[in-house]
Amino acid sequence: MKSEFLPEAEDELVEAARYYEVAAPGVGFRFVAEVHRCLGFVSEHPFAAEEEKGVRKKLLNHFPYNLLYAVESDLIVVVAVAHQKRRPGVLEKPRQEG
Numbered sequence: 001m002k003s004e005f006l007p008e009a010e011d012e013l014v015e016a017a018r019y020y021e022v023a024a025p026g027v028g029f030r031f032v033a034e035v036h037r038c039l040g041f042v043s044e045h046p047f048a049a050e051e052e053k054g055v056r057k058k059l060l061n062h063f064p065y066n067l068l069y070a071v072e073s074d075l076i077v078v079v080a081v082a083h084q085k086r087r088p089g090v091l092e093k094p095r096q097e098g
Contacts, residue, residue, distance in 0.1 A: 001043045003076035012081040038067050046071045
């Protein structure tokens with residue numbers, strides 16, 4: 001199944017990868033690789049995670065992040081790469097269209 005990131009989710013991915021890379025060279029690359037591994041799993045098993053308010057959540061391995069995504073027809077839309085502690089209520093606030 002094809003996938004795409006919302007711009008906000010792409011920004012979150014880049015920001016987290018930069019943070020990890022500054023903290024320890026090579027870890028940012030491993031973070032991005034883990035997001036893509038997780039996305040590969042989700043692409044193969046899009047309905048494996050429970051749905052809440054139209055969004056599904058997949059926990060990343062080795063990092064305190066969730067991949068939040070929606071399934072739209074034949075497309076996985078990544079809506080957030082959310083840190084578990086900093087954005088625990090990400091689903092509680094609706095995103096504003098602009």
